[in-house]
Amino acid sequence: MKYKAINQLIEKYFEGLTTLEEEALLREYFEQEEIPEEWQSIRPLFKHNKNVSLADKSFEATFDKQLANQKSEIKKTFLWPIVAAVAAIAILFFSLFDFNRTSKIEDTFNDPVEAYAHASKALQFVGLKLSDGLSTTAMAETKLDKGLSKMEKLNWINAGIENTLRLGEIDQTRNLLNLTHKP
Numbered sequence: 001m002k003y004k005a006i007n008q009l010i011e012k013y014f015e016g017l018t019t020l021e022e023e024a025l026l027r028e029y030f031e032q033e034e035i036p037e038e039w040q041s042i043r044p045l046f047k048h049n050k051n052v053s054l055a056d057k058s059f060e061a062t063f064d065k066q067l068a069n070q071k072s073e074i075k076k077t078f079l080w081p082i083v084a085a086v087a088a089i090a091i092l093f094f095s096l097f098d099f100n101r102t103s104k105i106e107d108t109f110n111d112p113v114e115a116y117a118h119a120s121k122a123l124q125f126v127g128l129k130l131s132d133g134l135s136t137t138a139m140a141e142t143k144l145d146k147g148l149s150k151m152e153k154l155n156w157i158n159a160g161i162e163n164t165l166r167l168g169e170i171d172q173t174r175n176l177l178n179l180t181h182k183p
Helices: 003-015 020-030 037-046 057-096 112-180
Strands: none
Touching (some): 003 020, 020 037
């Protein structure tokens, strides 16, 4: 076969457009001893045992077996993390909740005046901590306001930069007008 015809068949082959007859022609061509150097790298694609048929049932059986093995390995790979997560959740659930509670909650104070005094003291403590937190938040808010007022200066600078860019546009327009109105 001529070089040009083989080259066209090879291009068709890589585009997936060859017929079985054309592929057979390519196989016959690549069985020759002397082929151009540029095609040596693709020669193994066309050399195979002629006695092997794609309709061979042992090939399909081997392929199906390998596919089943891969599926089972994938299942095993994804199964272990799920089992571990369920076990961890179960251990956490049973460690956090004591299901053998038989004791009832008892009052800690028998005297209502003593209970009131203790509750009042606890609420005052919580109120103090809350007011400390609110004052800290108020200080942070004033610092934020100061920072935002400084950012307004940046907005003024940004507006100046945009005006400068417009000057560049005017300069470009002037240059275009000078190019078109040369004496």
